[in-house]
Amino acid sequence: MTRSLTILGATGSVGSQTLDLVARNPGRWQVEALTAGSDVAGLVSAAKACGARFVAIADAAKGEALKAALAGTGIESGAGESALVDAAARDAEIVITAIVGAAGLPPTMAAVKRGAQIGIANKETLVCAGPVVTAAATAHGATLLPVDSEHNAIFQVFPHDDPAQVERVILTASGGPFRTKSREEMRGVSVADACKHPTWSMGAKISIDSATLMNKGLELIEAAQLFPVDVERLDVIVHPQSVIHSMVEYVDGSVLAQLGSPDMRIPIAYAMGWPERIATPAARLDLAAIANLSFEKPDLERFPCLALAWAAMRAGGSAPCILNAANEIAVAAFIAGQAGFLDIDAIVAETLNMVASGPVATLEEVMAIDAAARRTARALVAKRAA
Ligand code: NAD
Numbered sequence: 001m002t003r004s005l006t007i008l009g010a011t012g013s014v015g016s017q018t019l020d021l022v023a024r025n026p027g028r029w030q031v032e033a034l035t036a037g038s039d040v041a042g043l044v045s046a047a048k049a050c051g052a053r054f055v056a057i058a059d060a061a062k063g064e065a066l067k068a069a070l071a072g073t074g075i076e077s078g079a080g081e082s083a084l085v086d087a088a089a090r091d092a093e094i095v096i097t098a099i100v101g102a103a104g105l106p107p108t109m110a111a112v113k114r115g116a117q118i119g120i121a122n123k124e125t126l127v128c129a130g131p132v133v134t135a136a137a138t139a140h141g142a143t144l145l146p147v148d149s150e151h152n153a154i155f156q157v158f159p160h161d162d163p164a165q166v167e168r169v170i171l172t173a174s175g176g177p178f179r180t181k182s183r184e185e186m187r188g189v190s191v192a193d194a195c196k197h198p199t200w201s202m203g204a205k206i207s208i209d210s211a212t213l214m215n216k217g218l219e220l221i222e223a224a225q226l227f228p229v230d231v232e233r234l235d236v237i238v239h240p241q242s243v244i245h246s247m248v249e250y251v252d253g254s255v256l257a258q259l260g261s262p263d264m265r266i267p268i269a270y271a272m273g274w275p276e277r278i279a280t281p282a283a284r285l286d287l288a289a290i291a292n293l294s295f296e297k298p299d300l301e302r303f304p305c306l307a308l309a310w311a312a313m314r315a316g317g318s319a320p321c322i323l324n325a326a327n328e329i330a331v332a333a334f335i336a337g338q339a340g341f342l343d344i345d346a347i348v349a350e351t352l353n354m355v356a357s358g359p360v361a362t363l364e365e366v367m368a369i370d371a372a373a374r375r376t377a378r379a380l381v382a383k384r385a386a
């Protein structure tokens with residue numbers, strides 16, 4: 001049976017791995033729409049290869065170039081943020097959200113509001129607007145399936161019918177490229193150093209988040225949105241081999257885990273195929289070759305971003321949104337050479353101190369607090385550069 005599929009953020013790491021699975025399974029999925037930020041050539045070649053019906057580019061200035069590149073193909077196109085929402089609103093049964101950052105929020109909401117099956121990779125959407133997104137999913141009958149490997153692992157071993165059986169949910173973290181480095185050694189690291197992830201190959205932003213451990217902090221908040229457990233039951237353990245993707249500890253002391261090689265096509269295929277499982281070309285787990293699995297406690301002093309995220313999760317309300325917005329600005333500044341690696345946690349901490357947090361109930365309130373936090377974080381970046 002052919003199912004229709006839309007990919008938001010089709011030109012990135014998760015998006016292209018999703019398209020790889022589409023190409024390997026002819027006839028299984030009909031691609032309805034693809035979106036990208038500004039990469040016209042990448043979007044056009046992806047759309048031609050998979051036979052997409054509609055493509056949207058976020059950068060409004062690229063609309064004409066996109067249309068010209070598609071001439072004669074019969075593929076429709078749009079440009080600007082509203083075109084992304086149009087793409088998500090089109091009638092596809094499954095939507096994979098693989099945009100990076102809170103920019104993914106409006107199109108994700110469009111897919112949620114028509115009750116789609118949604119494979120969520122775009123964690124920032126759940127961090128900045130989790131309660132709004134999950135309430136809309138319930139109201140409109142949308143299914144949220146986690147693509148993030150940790151949450152996908154938890155989803156696979158979670159007692160969905162009786163969450164009271166859960167004692168703890170334990171997210172594993174690789175520890176990133178600076179796991180054994182001192183703060184002093186981290187001070188001068190380059191963007192390339194920060195993007196050298198020990199086990200996963202990913203987009204730049206999440207790679208840097210993995211180096212600061214903010215990624216694990218965002219994932220704690222994401223887990224709190226996806227699973228009905230008290231935040232005090234969420235925990236993190238560093239596991240450098242990235243073989244165990246996360247665990248659920250039950251009240252009787254049993255711990256169930258999902259394991260696999262670090263290949264995102266496994267959790268992506270799970271979300272695309274659910275409730276069925278789909279064969280993937282991912283390397284099979286060779287435990288004898290791996291030989292040892294090790295674990296250590298996360299160091300919240302060397303990695304303050306994890307502590308900041310943990311506190312924002314406990315504070316709730318708009319605190320996670322402020323944290324996320326400040327982190328997006330700080331990471332972009334680091335990539336652009338306007339801030340150092342250790343400025344990232346400092347900018348996030350200062351923004352959280354400067355922008356008052358409180359309850360948020362609507363998407364409009366979330367967008368307003370997100371904008372305010374971005375303004376504050378940008379001013380902090382500018383002050384450092386001056
Ligand atoms: P990426 O940078 O490789 O790709 C991002 C995609 O979003 C691209 O298609 C890009 O064109 C598009 N995009 C960027 N900015 C945009 C904007 N302002 N508006 C609209 N589109 C925009 O990122 P990625 O590594 O694929 O990650 C995507 C999301 O999935 C992130 O939220 C990340 O945290 C999450 N995630 C990724 C991985 C991974 O292995 N890469 C694993 C788990 C979760």
Ligand code: MG
Pocket residue numbers: 148149150219
């Ligand atoms: Mg993850």
